[in-house]
Amino acid sequence: MARIEHFNNPNAPKPNSIVVAVTVFVQDEQGRVLLIQRTDNGLWALPGGxxxxxxYIAETAVRETREExxxxxxVTxxxxxxxxxxxxxxxxxGEVRQQFSICFRGRYIGGDLTTSDESSAVRWVAQHEFADxxxxxxxxxxxxxxxxxxxxPYIG
Structure with a gap:
């Protein structure tokens, strides 16, 4: 399913749903952040869903990170x-979803980087690489x- 994000766009369609979603900020031993390249829009993002x-919402964070x-x-x-x-x-x-997302901090336990139907690429990214x-x-x-x-935590 294709996805278009509207951010501060006065011409954006009006929302017709709100769904509780999560993202997860997790770093490896070198301080790199786990990111996926989304299959629905090609953008890089924290894992989540x-x-x-x-x-429980913390279980969502763990499951979505594992799946993607x-x-x-x-969750820490x-x-x-x-x-x-x-x-x-x-x-x-036709769904137009207003954002409601909780970003969790996670601790890396293990596993091998694996793509999914929702992630065409998965990698650990150093802070200086984000500009690219x-x-x-x-x-x-x-x-x-x-x-x-x-x-x-940030609330906004």
Whole structure:
């Protein structure tokens, strides 16, 4: 399913759904961040996705990271909560989703980098390499907040 992200776009379609979703900021021993290249829009992003029925939200973070990257993580904290009503995602099936995403901090436990139906590439990325990657501004905000390691989570 194709996906178009509208960010601070006054001509964006009006949202018709809100879905609880997560992203996960996890670093390896060298301080590199785990990223995927999304198959639906080609952009680089933190792994993540929507919560399933019967799941604790931290379980969503662990499951989505495993499914999209092959990496096992343990949730250790919250980077931030992202609810900007000026960020909507338009899907080819007609859904227009207002953003509601919790970005978790995760600890790398193990696993081998593996692509999935949702990730055409998976890699650990050093902070100085981000300028060379196509990353949506809302995702870059989460990454920057993850690196900042503030005591309190971002709420916005």
């Amino acid at each position: 929507a919560q399933d029925f019967g799941e 990257t092959g990496v096992e993580v343990e 904290g919250v980077v931030g909560i992202y609810t900007n009503p000026n960020h909507v995602v338009e899907y080819s099936d 990657l196509a990353i949506h501004p809302s995702m870059r905000l989460r990454i920057d907040h993850g690196f900042a390691q503030e005591r309190e």
